[in-house]
Each structure stands twice: as C-alpha cells, then as structure tokens.
Amino acid sequence: MTANSPFPRRSAKQWALAALAALALVAAPASAATAASLSPSDGAGVLATAHKSPFSCGKTFYANNWSGGHSPNGSIDWQTYGSDAINGETVRATAGGTATFDDEGGTSYGKWVQIVHGDGTRTRYAHLATMVRNPGQTMSVSQGTVIGTVGSTGGSSAPHLHYEQRNSSGVVDTSPTVDGVTVSVGQKKAVTSTNGCGSSNPYTPVEVCGSGFAVIDQAALGSVGRTYLLYNSGTGSNCVVTLKSTNLGTPSAVSAFLEPQGASRTTDSGNFAYYAGPVKRSAPGTCVKWGGSVGSTSYTSPFEHCG
Template structure:
C-alpha cells in the first residue's frame, strides 16, 4: 500500500528519483570515522523514543510495498488526534543538521547523527528550529521542528528513518520499545520529553528554541542543567524535579557570569525552577541549583 503523503511516480521514474534524492544527501555529508566500523544492516545501538511530545499517540506506518525508501516510517493521525503541526523531537541525542530540498524529495528535513555513527531523518517538516545549513547539538527530546507537508508530500505527516552508520535503512525500526516491521502499522505512545522520571518537561523546552544542554549535575530528587544558545551567546539554567511532581516544593536554579552578579530563581514549584538566562558570550559561568536540601554549585567553567 503506498504511503499517504508520498507521491506516486511511474516505476522507472520513481526508481531513478530514489537513487538521486535519497542517496545524494548522504553522499554530501562529511565522512565520519565511525562509518568504517560498521556494516550495512548492522543493528542500531542507540535507543530511540517517539518523535512526539510525552503522552502523544500516533500511528507508525511501515508501508509495504511502494514506500520510498523501504523501511521508513510515516507517522500519521491516531483516532481524533491530528499529527499536522505537532512538535517534532529528537528521538535520541546527537548533532542535528538542517536541510531544505524545496518542493521535492524530503522538503524541509533534518538528519541527526548519533554517537555510534547511526542516523535518523525527519522529513516534510513545516518548520525547523534552525535555518537550512545550520546545525546544533541535541539531547533526546530536544524540539527540532513541526510536522507539515513540504517537499514531495501530498498530505501532512512525519517521514522518519533510522539508518546504520553506513547509511543503510533499518527496515524494522524500534521507537519507545515498539518494533514496526515492514508492512506493519502500530499505534505508539510517546515517552519522549517525559524527563525519564515522569517530569513532563525537558530543559530545552523550558529554556526555549535554540538552547542545547552542555552540562548537568544530579541532585537528590532532580537534576540541574546548563544550556547554551550559540545563536545569541546566552546561557540558561533549569532545575527539573523527579520527586513530588505536580506538588509545590522547594527548588532553585542560578547562573552567574564571572565578574557579574548572580541571578537566581527559587521557590515552591511543581516541576522545575528557571529558566535563568544570561548573556555570557566569551565569559566563564558559575551555575547550579537545588531540590529541597540537595544542591549543586559549579566552579567558573564553560568559558568562551
């Protein structure tokens, strides 16, 4: 069954376009040393979550035949929930690269290269958090764009791929513990952005678009995070709770550029303290936070 949202081409044209549109982007990517260490078809080592907000359920369609490329997933409406315009999150940590193929192929799309050399792709996006040609470090759950219908798409959906380090497709990708084999259609409920401990927020979501985690420290009952926005030179600190979620309890976050005063957000909060944002381009920062009586204070670090 052909994918909803994927164009129907004459067989010969479709084959030719597949070779060009889906092989060419990978050929243009910088070579990585990890590519030589794995073979096509190698199992993906990174654990992936759904590309949607915590608690969201959508259908994952692994169409067979006639999906391009075979093994990719189309995420589509589930029940009364419309996938169009939904927030798209990184399914695993890595470095995200942003592209725009215009009215053809993937349209607006993102590739995330993960620590083991594997890759994921997110296509037909309505919007991206970086302009085409940009890149950024992402954690699992970082917001990267929104669902749309750009490029060679005829209806809103998210085209999603998991690839080995050599670029070969994983034709039975697993997300949030659900394996979707060729020809299968399964409903998947996202745990992405749930904070791992049940917290429905992530540090990137609290700080806002453009911020990526560069450091963190564990607390009893939570974790404090330092983020940086390379676009504007600002740092941001957030402390996320992992206990007493939804109930007001003592939590704090602070940020102190070297040579300047400290900015602190503290109080009785249900989920987190912060965001505390400061312009710290070219400066060292001291940062930290607390949950109850457990606290962390860094030295001056992350200079530049």
C-alpha cells in the same frame, strides 16, 4: 529513493552481532538523489541504538510502513490516530546524537533533520513545518530533545512525519523498532510514546545557548527549575537560560535575565514549555547580575563574575 539491506558473507560471530543489532536501526537525512544512490554493496553494519517514539510522552500515532511505492522502502509515515492530530505536533529525537538541519524547499524532504547517533547509525525526520535551528546548523541532542514540528513541506501531500532509521552505511532498516514496537514493511501500528516520560528537561543549558558557551554558575529554583549563567571565552559573551523541572511540555511562567554592570537589563519572560532564554550580552571584563524564575520562585545574583 530505495535501499535494501544486503546480506554479505559473515562469520558466525558477525552473524550473532548482526542479529543483536537488528533490535534497533537509525536514519540520516539527505536528498532524494543521495538516497537513491545507496545499493546492497553499502553493507548492513551493526545497529544497536534503542529508539523512542519521535513524539511527546503519552502521544499515540499510527506508524505506517507502506508495502509498495514508498520512498525509500522501509521508511515510516507517522499519521493521525484518534483524537491526536499529527499536524503541528512536537517532534523529538528518538535517540541522542548530533543533529543537522536542512531545507530542500518544495522538493523531497522539505524541512528535515538528520541525527547521527553515537554508534554511527542515523535517523531522518522530514516534511517538518518548523525546526529549532536554521538550515546548515548543528546541535547536540539527547533522547527527547525537541527538534521541530510536524508539517507538510517538500514533496508531501498532507501533514505527516516521514521517519527513517539507517545504519552507519546509510542503508534503510525495513523493520524499524520504536518504543519496543517493530513495524515491518506492509504494517501499520498504533504506537504510544514513552519519550520523556518521567524524565528531566530534554534541553541542556549549552544546547540553548549554543556552541562555545560553558556553564560557569547556576542556582536552583526550589524543585521547579534551575537558572544558569554561561560564558563564551572566545567572544566575551554571557548567556542566561532558565530550565523548568515541572510542567514540562506545557506552557507556564518562566523567565531569565542578564544585566551587565552599568548597563540596562535584558529579560526573556513568558509562558514557555521548557525554558526561558537564551539571554545573551557581550560584557568582557564586566561584572554581571543574572537570574531567572519559574512560577513564583526566583533567583537574583549580586554583580559578580567580573573577569
């Protein structure tokens, strides 16, 4: 899978825009055959999305942009650096957009994710051990949202994260920039992630509960989190999720529960890194009691939202 950036004729203004766009480029997952079909005639496009490292805050890994034989040319292999072993490491979106999940089995990318960003550019994350959605599913993600873990699925001989930045036409950027570090072909650089540093929980209630749900109520759990009640008007289903605000990325006690009036309570509780839930129950026209906890701080609603 090889694609080279073309140099079409442009006006002075277009060249200026292209120069600014070269600060950041993105990628989109596809099969080996799809990537191989790209050619210079596909155009370079304008790329402006700023990308963080695909790992948690403070994690340092090598970004290796191989000088020859890497497919496609310009893609990065993220590899172990020092004491931070790459295998099983959490993988995060380098920028926000719409993620699509796929699995090519024992060939090519194996388990992989493509994120299409707001400007039409794309990123690819391949050879994953696990993904947060099943193949064929999509979800909206923010910068820092967890999408899977590092593995060695597909055409991989050792655990690493294969990463690409592509423009809106699918052409691979051969000098991608992450966390302000540009890694050109032939270079290997250690990059320390600032993805999620000092930020809020990378998940949203709608991301956790899924398409069709909307937040209808919420309650703060002091400064340590918030619990949410969502409803899908199309199916009559309720959903409760509790998001942490502290100890993000570190498993700690968190819970979420949902109880339709006249029925038993369903609870999800344990030591989780970001949230508890989703707890879903179908209860059209029925009052529900809901709530959750983070650590010792909890909330329990009365029976309400009976419509």
